Amino acid sequence: MVVTNTITETRYIVGVNRKTGKRIGLVPTMGYLHRGHCSLIRRARKENDFVVVSIFVNPTQFGLNEDFSAYPRDFERDKNLCFEAGTDLIFYPSINEIYPKELSTYVYSEKLTNTMCGAFRPGHFRGVATVVCKLFNIVQPDSAYFGEKDVQQLTVINRMTEDLNFPIKIVSVSTVREKDGLAMSSRNSYLSDNERKSAVVLIKSLMAAKDLIKKGERNAAVICKVMNELIAKETLAGLEYIAIVDKKELQPLQLLTGDVLIALAVKIGKTRLIDNMSFKIEKSKRKFIHEAINVSGKNTSSYCDRC
Amino acid sequence: MVVTNTITETRYIVGVNRKTGKRIGLVPTMGYLHRGHCSLIRRARKENDFVVVSIFVNPTQFGLNEDFSAYPRDFERDKNLCFEAGTDLIFYPSINEIYPKELSTYVYSEKLTNTMCGAFRPGHFRGVATVVCKLFNIVQPDSAYFGEKDVQQLTVINRMTEDLNFPIKIVSVSTVREKDGLAMSSRNSYLSDNERKSAVVLIKSLMAAKDLIKKGERNAAVICKVMNELIAKETLAGLEYIAIVDKKELQPLQLLTGDVLIALAVKIGKTRLIDNMSFKIEKSKRKFIHEAINVSGKNTSSYCDRC
Numbered sequence: 001m002v003v004t005n006t007i008t009e010t011r012y013i014v015g016v017n018r019k020t021g022k023r024i025g026l027v028p029t030m031g032y033l034h035r036g037h038c039s040l041i042r043r044a045r046k047e048n049d050f051v052v053v054s055i056f057v058n059p060t061q062f063g064l065n066e067d068f069s070a071y072p073r074d075f076e077r078d079k080n081l082c083f084e085a086g087t088d089l090i091f092y093p094s095i096n097e098i099y100p101k102e103l104s105t106y107v108y109s110e111k112l113t114n115t116m117c118g119a120f121r122p123g124h125f126r127g128v129a130t131v132v133c134k135l136f137n138i139v140q141p142d143s144a145y146f147g148e149k150d151v152q153q154l155t156v157i158n159r160m161t162e163d164l165n166f167p168i169k170i171v172s173v174s175t176v177r178e179k180d181g182l183a184m185s186s187r188n189s190y191l192s193d194n195e196r197k198s199a200v201v202l203i204k205s206l207m208a209a210k211d212l213i214k215k216g217e218r219n220a221a222v223i224c225k226v227m228n229e230l231i232a233k234e235t236l237a238g239l240e241y242i243a244i245v246d247k248k249e250l251q252p253l254q255l256l257t258g259d260v261l262i263a264l265a266v267k268i269g270k271t272r273l274i275d276n277m278s279f280k281i282e283k284s285k286r287k288f289i290h291e292a293i294n295v296s297g298k299n300t301s302s303y304c305d306r307c
Numbered sequence: 308m309v310v311t312n313t314i315t316e317t318r319y320i321v322g323v324n325r326k327t328g329k330r331i332g333l334v335p336t337m338g339y340l341h342r343g344h345c346s347l348i349r350r351a352r353k354e355n356d357f358v359v360v361s362i363f364v365n366p367t368q369f370g371l372n373e374d375f376s377a378y379p380r381d382f383e384r385d386k387n388l389c390f391e392a393g394t395d396l397i398f399y400p401s402i403n404e405i406y407p408k409e410l411s412t413y414v415y416s417e418k419l420t421n422t423m424c425g426a427f428r429p430g431h432f433r434g435v436a437t438v439v440c441k442l443f444n445i446v447q448p449d450s451a452y453f454g455e456k457d458v459q460q461l462t463v464i465n466r467m468t469e470d471l472n473f474p475i476k477i478v479s480v481s482t483v484r485e486k487d488g489l490a491m492s493s494r495n496s497y498l499s500d501n502e503r504k505s506a507v508v509l510i511k512s513l514m515a516a517k518d519l520i521k522k523g524e525r526n527a528a529v530i531c532k533v534m535n536e537l538i539a540k541e542t543l544a545g546l547e548y549i550a551i552v553d554k555k556e557l558q559p560l561q562l563l564t565g566d567v568l569i570a571l572a573v574k575i576g577k578t579r580l581i582d583n584m585s586f587k588i589e590k591s592k593r594k595f596i597h598e599a600i601n602v603s604g605k606n607t608s609s610y611c612d613r614c
Contacts, residue, residue, distance in 0.1 A: 011474065103417075104418045104419055105414060105415070105417075105436065105463075105466055105467040107412060107414050108412070108415070110410075110413060129412065134470075137473050156412075159411045159412055163410050165441045165444040167444060167447070
């Protein structure tokens, strides 16, 4: 395994491998790797001849009051995990290497970012799309691997790749969870013991939604209300949003049908966590249209568009 | 020479040539080729082993009231010109091939497009940057060729290539002119005989600016006034803008120094023409700061920021 810090070096080494006909896989990360990242790397290892992991805490996708400076970093630990998972090259650039001067050009997704995290983190997905576009052009992989936990990011990147004709296959990999169901996230390291216990409310509320859907519930407002009530019971939890949307365009649904995504963002103490679950809902002959029910969020004025 | 209409076919043929180590040159055009385009193709021919010319009248770079439908098209003529200039492959896609569904992702330049044509054609350079990004990803050339007549486009694409780390060399090629100095443009075909005679006012006013600069004039307002007066004398000509800007950032200059660009857009009858000239101005010990002089445009309320 080799570690590179510059674009030139990275291009050279990847280029040499590409020329010998090797398939290149890229796993873009912000480091502080967990088992979720390792699952991406192992998948890339399985499907490619040369695996590149980029580790770059990208400043342009953090808002002014977000946790860019505090974001956990541990390169030595990451290096070991990368090695164990089968990485060939770690691209570990400085901010100056990626942004040698103020950017003038940006990539953005117009329609997929007005809901969910995009509505709460203005500029976030522009930062993500732009840096991923840069990484795609630096590494020029055959395939790139992204986790399903960051489902809006995955959707934006999938669409970017398609819209801008990148000759790259985007591979989505299932969320890896702790034993109690909490989705793996570098930000879980911020949680105190009590917060860690509370954090399970995200998957709990998604499981409650799943149960309702299994029982035939199709009204988004009803599902949202139940999820919201579960979160409201957790004293350390503050809901940011619950979104019940069509999976492709990420636009709100009133009635669940087709490919449905339920996603949420919750602050546990000061730590913002996200999670989601997808459902394929066949058109039923029975209709489950209920009256919209008004509920209000806790510690937040705006969350699910449906409630 | 081969003509392709699909992305798949184009990628396949270019890919085969790339694999044998051939250097790929791309000349993106909107067709209705003239000697300017041919000069780009010949330059690409000289510097590459395999030359791709794309011919695509890109709808997303035209405003609602612009000439997308009227834009001249003559594929048979273009094909001959491409062949004569040394093209290996013409990529001639349909609109549906390039935009199979509504785009969600765009590339745009934030800072370079608030002046000059960008100020008068909102969305134009977003359309240009996005389609060029798509063509770059479809053809993956080593070099791409653009004319200096469309200087703001050239600047936007240069910066896009740099900002997004496209591994592509952008080659700019000098404007080719008619004998009387009129810059070659597909839109010159719109001109009546009288309009054609009037159209020479663009280069005339640039030459006047050049003379003034040679004589030591460094005040943008003074140069702008002289250019404006020349255009005002042409009854068929209506000034859109005169811009005296620094060549790199395209931001207005009051005092000419360093790399300076003088660009203008003029309507000759209904036909909008553009032209420009660059100057390298050494810092002089003598200062040429004049009072700003107020003049007003003809047939337009807004033109040079300096006047």
